Structure formats: C-alpha cells, structure tokens
Amino acid sequence: MARLKLPIPPLPPALLPRPKRPGQAEKAKPLDQAKEAGIHAADWVDERTTLSGALRWTMFRKVPKGTNWFYTLGSAAMFAFLSQAVTGVFLAMYYTPSVTDAYESTRHITNEVFLGEFVRGMHKWGSTMMVILIFLHMGRVFFFGAYKYPREINWIIGFVLLVLTFVMSLTGYLLPFDQRSYWATIVAANITASGPIVGPFLGDFLRGGAEFGATTLSRFYSIHMLLVPGLIAALIGAHIYLVTRLGTTAPPWLKADVDERLREDEV
C-alpha cells in the first residue's frame, strides 16, 4: 500500500526536515524504534544472561522420524501436574487443615465459594487424570524401548515421580476429612505398618503417633502441599533436562537407514 503523504504546513526553514547528507545512514524513526522495543528488551536480557542459547537448546531440538502423538503423553502428565499445582494453590486459600474445621471448610469450598465446586473438581478429577497419564506415558516408554541405554537414569527418575504421585494421591485423599478419607487413611497407615521390622515405625511416622491424632491431618497436609510437590517439581526438571540432553528415541517399527555401501552383504 502506498503511503499517504500528509500535507506539510508552511514552516520556517529552520524547522523543516533537513535533507539527508550523502553517506549518512537514515535515522531510526520513533515508530521503528517502538517496533524494535521488544527485540531490544530481549537483547538486553540476553546480553546479560545468555538465556537464548539455553532456550534454543531446549526448544529447537532434532526429533527422530516417526515421532507421533504418543510422544506427547509425558508433557500431558506434566501439564496435569501444573494444573494440580495451580488449583491446589487456590484451594489452599480456603482450606483449613484442622480436624475440627477441615470437613466444614471443604463443604464451604464446594457449596459456597464462587466456582469452588469447579476448582475442587478440577483438583479431584485432575489427580486421577495425572495418574492415568503417567501410566500411559510409562507404557509408551516401555513399549518403545525408550528406557534403554543411555536413558536408564530417566526411567529411574520417572519411577520415583510415579511413587511421589502415589504419595500425593494418598495424602490428598485424607484432606476432605469425611468418613471415606478417615477410614482410607486408617487402612493405608495399617498397610504401611504391616511391613516387617520397619513397618510399625513407618506407620507411626505417617500418623504422627500410635493413634490417628491431632497431628495426622496437618502432617498429611504439609506433605501434600509442601514436601512432595517440591520434590516432584525438582525431579520433573531433572527428567526434562535429561530428555533434552539425550533426545527422544525413534519408534521401534522404524529401522535406521543404513548406507548401501555399509551393508554387510555388500561389503
């Protein structure tokens, strides 16, 4: 589109735009500068942190031929965790971890807080989704043989993440503090305690004593919202670092193309 020329009002010669001197680069106009502000800001940060290299290293990776939708299950599980983290933070704003108020505050969230039922539902059903997605992801890694050398450590980290997710499920189950929560926790602590030798002490550690007592709920709450989420976030970081470092595997049905000249029968 041709640029519209605005009529220039009659001005004294001192105020007229001067013609360009030969050999001089054109001065950047404010509009152009504004257009480049974003790039300038990014540049400013990058010059001081060299973050762009790391970002390029993480985001622009080569992926093998045959990469398909099954490879998104890991990210899906991570986003399930992020969703749990966000909804969990907001639920914590209304929840009271005390044996006398926990049930009442859960009821308050569900019935009275604006969108409370929705956020609590997201957290409740999201936890199930997270476990399902982790299992699907684990199955994908297993059946594609992606746990093999050099990715064994990532399999182990993933297994620890699975166990930590179970710990989250167990500790979160108690928090609504209804009959189901209470008895499920009793049963879970007793299953823990039925391991030989160390079992009884682990059971006591879970309950915070010989009986389900005043500290059990707050103990579970602290494990559920502080201890384990921190560990999970850190381990997800390590998991993703190793994926970036080692790359993903091609699906097992794709055979690597071997150069004609290197074929054994040819040689």
Next chain:
Amino acid sequence: MAKDRRQTKSKYTADRNIPGAFEGETVTRRRFMTGTVHAGGIVATAAIVLPALGFALGPVFEKKETRWEAVGPTDDFTPETYVPKVFTESYGIGDVGKTTVYVRAYNPDIDGEKDPEIPGGGDFVALSTRCMHLGCPVRFVAASERFICPCHGGVYDFTGQVDGGPPVRPLDHFYTRVQDGQVEIGPRYSVNSEFERFPAYRDPGQDLDGIGQYLYPGRFSTPKLD
C-alpha cells in the same frame, strides 16, 4: 624426571619449598582451611537438619499419658452379651478421637482362668472395634454372637477370636478397672491367638503368633501400668 614425583615428595611442607612453611609442618594451610570449612559446614547443616528431623519424628517416640474413662455403672454389664459404649481414645481432636468399645463382665465359662497379673483387675472385658485386618470398625451382631467387619468380611467369635476372613489375630482389648462403682476403660493392649497379652499394642495386620511377634516390634513409648 617426572616419572615418580609422588614418591620423592616429602611429607614435610618445608621440604616441598612451600612459602612460609615451618619446621615439622605436614599439613598445608590450604588443606587445613579446606578441612576447617568443610567441618564448619557440616556442623552448621547438622544444627539445622537434626532439630527439624527430631521435630518431625518426635511424636513417634512420645510417651502417651495413661487415662481411664468411666463408661457406666457395673450393673450395666452382664457376662452374657456386649454393651456398646463410646469413649475417647485420642485426645484433642474432638469427635474424631472417639471410638466404640464393646464391654461385658468377665465370664469364666468362656474366658477361662483370669490372668492374675492383669492391671486393673480385669473384672470386665472391653473389646476394641478395630478390625485386625486393616483397621475398619467391626460391629457386634447379637443374633449370631459374632463381630463382623464391613470391609473385607473379617469375622470374630464372642471372645474376639478370629472365626474367618483375613484378620491375623483376635480383637484388641482395653484394660478395665472399677472405680466408685463405675467401669473404667484404660489403655489398649493386643493379644495373640492364645490370648497372651502384649501391652505394647500392635497395629492391625501385624501377626503376633510365632515369628510375627519379632517381625513386628512394639513401640518403645508404651507406658508401664501397675
């Protein structure tokens, strides 16, 4: 020349031409500083970590206070059937700490010889409703004279002995005593299938026959009763 420098190195800093070395010194100052800083770091970390761990683990070792709670006059209870009573087993948590207990008078015809050393006298039998499979609450069904667990079908006979299902040992008991004409319920204790008494009560699912009593050690924090 450089083939075996390590062996020719003297252990004295003075012999190694280290500036400022003095007679008989074997540890360089750099090494000494490194060691000191590491030791200081360990002490500082332990000063934070150990109290925090103790704080988290403390309740496991805490000794519980022995409490007795009256559940009714002695006339309320007969040797023939159980009367359900509610008492507080865990203090400070409101209704959650309350539990049902089934009480009856001691019946020599079923229970046999009374243990002469049992604290409180044992004139009354108080059975816990805690199922010895995984801890669900059992209820007494008078028609069949059995305790039935709703969760996985554990069944106990009139004395609390396992009659069927997954439970590994008879129902827990509570010590009982009579004070001012009232039956009082005291601490819990476990029994094995011979009705041998284990004052350090075990959690459900922990077998107390044979090797079980060693595989599932009792708590150190069990209070002594006399």
